[in-house]
Amino acid sequence: MSSNRGVVYKGAWNLEVNDIAYPKFQDPRGKDIHHAVIIKVVSTNICGSDQHIFRGRFTVPVGHVLGHEITGEVVEIGKDVEFLKVGDIVSVPFNVSCGRCRNCKKGNTDVCETVNPEAPVGAYGFDLGGWLGGQSEYCLIPYADFQLLKFPDREQALDKMLDLTLVSDILPTGYHGAFAAGVTTGSTVYIxxxxxxxxxxxxSAKLLGASCVIVGDMNKDRLELVKKAGMETVDLTLDASVAEQIEQILGVPEVDAGVDAVGYEAHGHGDEDYKKENPNAVINDLFDVVRASGGIGIPGIYTPVDPGGRDENAKQGKLTVDWGKGWLKSLRIQTGMAPIGKYNYQIMQAILWDRISMKTIMNPEVITLDEAPQAYQDFSDGSNKKFVIDPHGMLKGRY
Ligand SMILES: NC(=O)c1ccc[n+]([C@@H]2O[C@H](COP(=O)([O-])OP(=O)(O)OC[C@H]3O[C@@H](n4cnc5c(N)ncnc54)[C@H](O)[C@@H]3O)[C@@H](O)[C@H]2O)c1
Ligand SMILES: [Zn+2]
Ligand SMILES: [Zn+2]
Incomplete structure (x- = not known):
């Protein structure tokens, strides 16, 4: 049996790379399962969602292995797996989903009803069903035939891995945000x-045909990447409101579609407020700037329990939003985890056929497993890199 190592949660702001058990063909409740595969992890990225855990804003049990953005090589196959073989390079959608329940059958894998006894949502590396994460050398993936996306060619996949590694979560998630907001040919979009x-x-908005894509933040290094990729920016450290800055770009203070890619750890903006947390800020901005009959995608995470919330309401995930203003506009709003399996095949093809290229805007940096705890800290401090962990050195020399 092989050994295994992974990024282990020891408490808020405290991660270690430890020896961990090599996966067994068992679910988190100890039941034997034969629909799973074991993968050797090729790449596994650090996500803003992992940051909520790191900062103590989303609890997981001490000792849990983190990581849900996973790409791997199949090394062992359960006896009920029919369509995968050893050596396949596969992308793992971050949602754990059974493929058998009512929601999965409709493609709504973000709300699988069977993989987490507590709530209809499962994911690796969270407290969402007990599934261990993939920031490790080896990892168990259940319901493998249903869940895994196989890349057509091993060498091509390894060569394009810095883009393909995004297919397990954030690229389909960003795409889902834009798609659900109704972005189409010619749309103007505020993200x-x-x-x-x-x-x-x-x-993703560009891929969907948007005309003008505007991204807002108070982090100037991250906005620089957006400009480098040829898109417009809104600087939230300025006193001018989001609507006023959009008007300077478009000539009107509104857009066709909006995406919340921030979530409950949002800050306010202008003056000193951009330094202070305000979980209502983004939803209210979107209610303000998305035109009547427009759409809003909200992949940014909101939780019903936030131990670090700024007041009693925030601790229970209760927001103060301009609901009346938003309601009158007949907006369409999509919340929740992104159903990665709905989009990952198309996005893989867009990458393989060079319809989309992520390197300029993502600024990826390949790191070792041992460098992961420091990268968590750098990411939390606002680094504009996307950290890609390469546990076996399989990407070394290619990038
Ligand atoms: N729904 C899903 O399936 C899904 C999947 C992946 C990530 N997420 C969530 O998406 C969110 C973003 O992820 P990320 O990795 O980009 O995280 P991140 O924390 O790196 O990025 C959030 C950015 O928002 C900026 N910000 C703060 N307040 C703002 C405001 N009022 N207006 C505009 N920008 C503001 C921050 O400066 C930061 O750069 C997180 O909540 C993450 O958990 C959701
Ligand atoms: Zn993620
Ligand atoms: Zn299901």
Whole structure:
């Protein structure tokens, strides 16, 4: 049996790379499962969602292995797996989903009803069903035939891995945000947040045919990447409101579609407020700037329990939003985790056929497993890199 190592949660702001158990063909409740595969992890990225855990804003049990953005090589196959073989390079959608429940059958894998006894949502590396994460050398993936996306060619996949590694989460997530907001040919779009998800939403909006893509943030290094990729920016450290800055770009203070790529750890903007947390800020901005009958995609995460919330309401995920103003506009709003399996095949093809290229806007940096705890800290401090962990050195020399 092989050994295994992974990024282990020891408490808020405290991660270690430890020896961990090599995966067994068992679910988190100890039941034997035969629909799973074990993968050797080729790449696994650090996500803004992992940051909520790192900062103590989303609890997981001490000892849990983190990481849900996983790409791997199949090394062992359960006896009920029919369509995968050892050596396949596969993208793992971050949603754990059974393929058998009512929601999965409709493609709504973000709300699988069977993989988490507590709530209809499962993911690796969270407290969402107990599934261990993939920031490790080896990882168990259940319901493998249903869940995994196989890349057509191993060498091509390894060569394009810095883009393909985004297919397990943030690129389909950003795409889902834009798609759900109704972005189509000629749309104007405001994306709140120039983090990795916002930058993926921006490239996705372009892929969907948007005319003008505008991204807002208070982090100037991240906005620089957006400008480098040829898109417009809103600087939230300025006193001018989002609507006023949009008017300077478009001539009108409104857009056709909006995406919240920030979530509940949002800050306010202008003056000193951009330094202070305000979980209502992004939703209210979107209610303000998205035109009547427009759409809003909200991939930014909001949770019903936030131990670090700024007041009692925030601790229970209760926001103060301009609901009346938003309601009158007949807006369409999409919340929730992104159903990665709905989009990952198309996005893989767009990457393989060079319809989309993510390097300029993502600024990826390949790191070792041992460098992961420091990268968590750098990401939390606002780094404009997307950290891609390469646990076996399989990407070394290619980039
Ligand atoms: N729904 C899903 O399936 C899904 C998947 C992946 C990530 N997420 C979530 O998406 C969000 C973004 O992820 P990320 O990796 O880009 O995180 P991130 O924390 O790196 O990026 C968030 C960015 O928002 C900026 N910001 C703060 N307040 C703002 C405001 N009022 N307006 C505009 N920008 C503001 C921050 O400066 C930061 O750059 C997180 O909440 C993450 O958990 C959701
Ligand atoms: Zn993620
Ligand atoms: Zn299901």
């Amino acid at each position: 709140a947040g120039a983090g990795p998800v916002g930058r993926c939403a921006a490239e």
